[in-house]
Amino acid sequence: MKRIIAALISIIILAAISLPATAAEEYIDIATYEDLLKMTDDPTATYRLVNDIDCANQPWTPIDFQGTFEGNGYAIMNLYVNDVGTSTRTTIDGNWKEYDTYFAGLFSTLENATVKNLTLLGVFVDVEKNDNTYIGAIAGYMADSTIENCSVEGQLWLTSDCKSFGVGGILGYGKGVINNCTADVTLVCIDTNKEWKDEQFMGGVYANGYPDVTNCTINIRGYDSDHGYVHDGGIGGMYILPHSEKYAGHIDNNKVTGFISFFEDNTNRRAYCVGDIGEIMNWTLTKDGNDITGFERRETMEYSKDLLPNDCENPEYDKQTVEPKEGEYGYTLNTCKSCDYSYKSNYTSLNVFNDEPAMGDEDPDVYTKDKENPRSHNSMPTIIKVIIGVIGALAVIVIVLNVYNRVIRKRHKKQRYEPRHRQH
Numbered sequence: 022m023k024r025i026i027a028a029l030i031s032i033i034i035l036a037a038i039s040l041p042a043t044a045a046e047e048y049i050d051i052a053t054y055e056d057l058l059k060m061t062d063d064p065t066a067t068y069r070l071v072n073d074i075d076c077a078n079q080p081w082t083p084i085d086f087q088g089t090f091e092g093n094g095y096a097i098m099n100l101y102v103n104d105v106g107t108s109t110r111t112t113i114d115g116n117w118k119e120y121d122t123y124f125a126g127l128f129s130t131l132e133n134a135t136v137k138n139l140t141l142l143g144v145f146v147d148v149e150k151n152d153n154t155y156i157g158a159i160a161g162y163m164a165d166s167t168i169e170n171c172s173v174e175g176q177l178w179l180t181s182d183c184k185s186f187g188v189g190g191i192l193g194y195g196k197g198v199i200n201n202c203t204a205d206v207t208l209v210c211i212d213t214n215k216e217w218k219d220e221q222f223m224g225g226v227y228a229n230g231y232p233d234v235t236n237c238t239i240n241i242r243g244y245d246s247d248h249g250y251v252h253d254g255g256i257g258g259m260y261i262l263p264h265s266e267k268y269a270g271h272i273d274n275n276k277v278t279g280f281i282s283f284f285e286d287n288t289n290r291r292a293y294c295v296g297d298i299g300e301i302m303n304w305t306l307t308k309d310g311n312d313i314t315g316f317e318r319r320e321t322m323e324y325s326k327d328l329l330p331n332d333c334e335n336p337e338y339d340k341q342t343v344e345p346k347e348g349e350y351g352y353t354l355n356t357c358k359s360c361d362y363s364y365k366s367n368y369t370s371l372n373v374f375n376d377e378p379a380m381g382d383e384d385p386d387v388y389t390k391d392k393e394n395p396r397s398h399n400s401m402p403t404i405i406k407v408i409i410g411v412i413g414a415l416a417v418i419v420i421v422l423n424v425y426n427r428v429i430r431k432r433h434k435k436q437r438y439e440p441r442h443r444q445h
Contacts, residue, residue: 048091052374054079064088070095073370083129083161092139098368100127102146105154110162112155112185112194113263114220115302120185122153124161124193131166142350143368144175151182155193155228163195171202178209185220187228187258190241195230205240211327212247218287219249222258225277229259233271243281244328251285251292254299255316261302270306272298278315286324294318331362345369
C-alpha cells in the first residue's frame with residue numbers, strides 16, 4: 022500500500038514539475054479578423070480558430086509562418102489577397118535553374134509548420150507581378166510542413182512577366198505533406214511576355230516541387246495562357262527535387278475531376294498537361310491509386326486571346342442569395358446572363374463572432390455557434406486546471422493515508438486486546 026501511495030505522489034510531483042511545458046502548448050484562440058492579423062506578432066505559436074472568420078472587404082498580407090494553425094473545423098471566408106509576402110525563397114525550374122521567388126496565399130511561406138482542419142471559402146488570390154512568383158490558396162511556399170484535412174474553394178489568378186511562376190490550388194511551391202484535402206478551384210495563369218520563353222506551372226493541389234500528396238479530392242478549372250513552356254496537371258505541374266536532395270515521395274489515392282484549358286505559344290512545344298503530374302523530373306516517387314478519369318485536357322492553338330473562365334467581354338450577372346443555415350454556409354451565386362459561367366462569392370455563416378449580446382444574454386463575449394461556450398481566453402487557464410487537479414489528487418492521497426492509518430491502528434489495538442481477553 023505504501024509503495025502505491027509513494028508512486029502516486031511521484032507521478033503528481035512530476036506533473037507539477039512539467040506545468041510550464043503544459044502551459045507552453047496552449048492554443049491562442051482566433052475569433053476575429055483582427056486576431057488573424059495578430060499572428061504576425063508570434064508566427065511560431067500554436068493558433069486555433071474558434072468560429073468562422075469573415076474577411077470580406079479587409080486587406081490581407083500573406084504571412085511567413087512556422088507554427089501550428091488548427092482550423093478546428095471552422096472556415097475563413099472571403100479572403101482576398103492581391104499582393105505577395107515580403108520575403109523570398111529559392112525555387113527551381115525544369116532545368117534546375119534557381120530563382121529568387123515571391124509567394125502569396127493565406128500564408129506566404131510555411132516552414133516546419135502545420136495547418137490542419139481548415140476550410141477556405143470564397144478565397145480570391147489575384148496577383149499581378151513581374152517578379153518570379155508562386156501562389157496557392159493556403160500557402161505560396163512550403164518546406165518540411167504539413168497541410169492536412171483542409172478544404173479550399175475559390176479562385177486564384179496570376180498575371181506575370183517573368184522567367185518562372187506558378188499557380189496551385191492549395192500550394193504554390195515546395196515540399197512536405199498534403200494529406201486528405203479537397204480543392205474546388207478555378208486557376209488562371211497569364212503570361213504577358215511574348216518574347217522570352219518562361220517556365221510556367223499549374224496544378225490542382227500544387228504547382229511545382231516535390232510534396233507528398235495523398236487522399237486528396239480535386240475539382241479543377243484551369244486556364245493557362247503561356248508563351249513559354251507549360252507544365253500543368255490535375256494534381257501538380259511538375260515533380261522535381263533539387264540536386265542536393267534524395268527523397269522517395271508519394272502521389273497516391275487522389276481523385277481529379279475537371280479540366281485545364283491552355284495554349285503554349287512556342288515553336289519548341291512540349292505542352293505538358295495531364296491528369297496527375299504535368300512533368301516528372303525525378304522518378305523517386307510512387308503514383309498509386311490515383312483516379313484521373315474525370316480530367317480533361319483542352320489545348321488550343323489560338324494565341325491571340327487570353328484564356329479566361331468567362332468569354333463574355335462585358336458580362337452581366339444574375340445574383341442569387343442563399344442564406345446560411347445551421348451547419349450550412351450561405352453565399353451569393355453569380356451566373357452570367359450570356360453564358361453558363363457561374364461562381365460563388367460573399368460567403369456567410371451563422372458561426373461568425375457576434376460582438377452584440379443576443380436577446381437574454383448577459384455576456385456579449387460569446388460565439389453564436391454555441392452560447393454555452395464562452396471565448397476560451399475567458400475560460401479557466403490550463404495551468405490553473407492542472408494545479409487544481411494536483412491539489413485534488415493530493416487531497417485524495419491524504420484521505421487514503423488517514424483511512425489506512427486508522428485501519429492499521431485498529432488492527433494493532435485489536436491484536437493487543439485479544440491476548441488480554443483470552444487470559445481472563
